[in-house]
Every structure is written in structure tokens, then in C-alpha cells.
Amino acid sequence: MLYKIALFLFVAFCAWLLRAYLRERKYRKKPFYNLAEIGWRTQQPPAPEQRVHSMALVGDFGNNGSLEEDLVAQAIQHWLQEAGPKSSIVFLGDNIYPTGLPPVNSYRYEQAVQKLENQLGLFKNYGGKVIYLSGNHDWNKGRSDGYQYVLRQEQYVVEKLKDEQAYLPRGGCLGPVTWEINEQLLLIVINSQWWVQLGYKPLESSPGEAYRIPRDFFPALENLIRQNQHRFIVIAGHHPLYSNALHGGNFTVKQHLFPLTFINKRALIPLPLAGTMYRVYRKYIGAHEDMSYPPFRKFRKRMLRILHQYQSIFYVAGHDHNLQYFEVKGNHYAVSGSASKTNFVAKGGRASFTHESKGFMVLDQYADGTIWLRVIEPATTSGEAPLVAFQKCIYQGQPLASPTPSAAPPAGSGAAR
Numbered sequence: 393m394l395y396k397i398a399l400f401l402f403v404a405f406c407a408w409l410l411r412a413y414l415r416e417r418k419y420r421k422k423p424f425y426n427l428a429e430i431g432w433r434t435q436q437p438p439a440p441e442q443r444v445h446s447m448a449l450v451g452d453f454g455n456n457g458s459l460e461e462d463l464v465a466q467a468i469q470h471w472l473q474e475a476g477p478k479s480s481i482v483f484l485g486d487n488i489y490p491t492g493l494p495p496v497n498s499y500r501y502e503q504a505v506q507k508l509e510n511q512l513g514l515f516k517n518y519g520g521k522v523i524y525l526s527g528n529h530d531w532n533k534g535r536s537d538g539y540q541y542v543l544r545q546e547q548y549v550v551e552k553l554k555d556e557q558a559y560l561p562r563g564g565c566l567g568p569v570t571w572e573i574n575e576q577l578l579l580i581v582i583n584s585q586w587w588v589q590l591g592y593k594p595l596e597s598s599p600g601e602a603y604r605i606p607r608d609f610f611p612a613l614e615n616l617i618r619q620n621q622h623r624f625i626v627i628a629g630h631h632p633l634y635s636n637a638l639h640g641g642n643f644t645v646k647q648h649l650f651p652l653t654f655i656n657k658r659a660l661i662p663l664p665l666a667g668t669m670y671r672v673y674r675k676y677i678g679a680h681e682d683m684s685y686p687p688f689r690k691f692r693k694r695m696l697r698i699l700h701q702y703q704s705i706f707y708v709a710g711h712d713h714n715l716q717y718f719e720v721k722g723n724h725y726a727v728s729g730s731a732s733k734t735n736f737v738a739k740g741g742r743a744s745f746t747h748e749s750k751g752f753m754v755l756d757q758y759a760d761g762t763i764w765l766r767v768i769e770p771a772t773t774s775g776e777a778p779l780v781a782f783q784k785c786i787y788q789g790q791p792l793a794s795p796t797p798s799a800a801p802p803a804g805s806g807a808a809r
Contacts, residue, residue: 424739442758557571633707635727
């Protein structure tokens, strides 16, 4: 009797998963907007000529192709031409797949360099500011020799762009470091990979400025926020603090049914119970790259404890290969990690917007004191203008002193503790 009940429950469970899989397959690629954002298309930002600064946030671009074949690269180029010199672009880590920039004698070196050259080639005639930060893949997927990988990539980017502040924080350090945009807008860059990286990693905020213990990072960050709480603060890291995707413990139904597809996409062997157990492991214990991984969980908890005390902060990351936006306790959290790959992202929860699509995010600052979030997705065919998948006014400040923006700061002039 117990055997029949167990068999019935197992069959019912599999049938439920199959039904959920078919439903997910039907709606998976459609963008999600929560009820408060359904009418986003009716809200329009000021005219482009009133734009004071535009900041592109591009995550996980490390699998990119050439400009001629890569639709996201074409969308970035379109933004560069639209934004002009009164702008900045931040690459949110995982700039080279699969393992960053390896030694010169590695068989992967030439391919890795070509990916970087494809990216850096976009900026030949660009007058704005370019900033790279590092992700887990740039640190050789978090392995113990990753420090040398990230130093090699930093040196390459800095030399090519001829800008000592083009890779932040310098030297694989913790941060936080700042880049001054203007009196209203401040960028803070942190090295979130430091907290989960194996092997050597410098215990410094920036080269030559040592911390006594890792926890000293948090009061340093809070002091920066407190001193600038009258401004709109953008904090850029690689790892998200909120996510409805894989690193937040959300899987597809297919991954429940066929967990071996994590190893090989063709391994369609039904193991639904094993798949559920693996999901529980990734959600509550976590691999090194997950939000639930104990060292990162501690880091996230401390970060949110600080951020929840303040308002008008925009924390943006990559890592998960999709587009997500959350508004939590007066602050904004975004995932812009789909510049070259896409993965499943769940709908609902705390999210205001999610979409499993390639693209990137932009913050537009206007002379009337508003700052708008724009989600840009590439056109379906080469040569067409990119699409706006979502936009929203996320900050209303005082009108700026002059509607005409000042000249872009010279390279390196805005970096500080």
C-alpha cells in the first residue's frame, strides 16, 4: 500500500513538473513587469538635449564577438554615438570568458586578447570615461592563481586606453573607490569578487592603503555614503545583492527534471528528486558563485545593513545573465549581466522588471534634476536601432545649476578613496 502511495505521489509530482515546464516554456522569454510598472511606456523622460550625463552599465560582455557580428556591440556603439563625451560606460566584470586573460603562452591567450580588442575598439573615437571592474571569470573563475589573471587584464586595459583609472579598484584591491561625475551624481566601485576569491588577494582599499582586517571595508564604504548622501550614488560591483536568477537559487523546471543539463545541455536524463535536492543546495548552501555561499552571504548581509539606512542608492551588478530591476526600501538594485549570454530569470518576487534577454542598462541624468533608468536591448537584425525594454524615473532631485553640462573630466581626475 505504501509503495502504491509513493508511486502515485511520484507520478503526480512529475506530472506537475511537466505542466509547469510547458507553461514556463510558453512565457519564459517574455519580459515581466510588476503591477506598478505596467504603464511604464506612458512615462517619458525629458528631451535628449536636456541630458547632462549618461552612464551605460554593461555586464558579462566576455563572450562578445566583433562589431560586425555582435548585436550588443552594435547597440553599445549606438549608445556611444548618442551619448557623446558627456557620458561614461562601466563594464561590470566577467570581461573575458571563460577564465580571464591567461598567460601569453596559453592556448587561450590569443582568443582572450581578441575579445578585449573587440571591446576596446569601440572607444577609438569616444570622449567619455571607460571603467572596467573584475568578476569571478576574470579571476580565473575564482581559482587560487586568479590574482595574476586580473593584474594581467588590468594592465592590458590601462595601457590600451591610456588611462590609469580605467580599471577599478586598482591592483585587485577591495575598494571602495570613487569616480566623480558631477555635484549630483557619484560612482563608487567595489571588488565584490574579493570576498569569495581563493588564494592571494591584497587586503587594501587601493594600492598602498592597507586595511587592518577585511571588515574595515564596511565602515569605509559607509563613510563615503554618509558624506555623499545628498547625492544620487551608483555603486558598481560584479555580484548582485538581489536576484531572481540562478545565483539567487532560481532554476528552470527543465533543470529540476534534468539536473545533469547543468553539466551537459544534452544530458536529458530525468532525475526530478535529485534536481530538487540540487536546487535546495544552490539556494541555501551555495557554490562559490552563489548568493547563498556563506562568505558572500555574510558580505551581502553587511552590505544591505548599510544600504538600508540610506536612500537614493543604485547598486548595479552583472553575474546573472539577464536583466533585472528591484526597488527595495527606497533604494534600487539592478542586474545588467546579459551583454553576451542569457540565462533563466524568474518572474515576480520583489522584482519590478525582469527579462531573459541580451542587453544592458543606462542611467540618464537630466538638467531638471531627474535620473532615469533605461534598459536597452539589441535589435533583432544588424543595422537597426536598439530597443528600450523598460524605463523609469528613479530619482527626482533639484534642478542642476546649469542645463549645459561641463566638459568631461580628464582621464584619472575623478578617482579617489
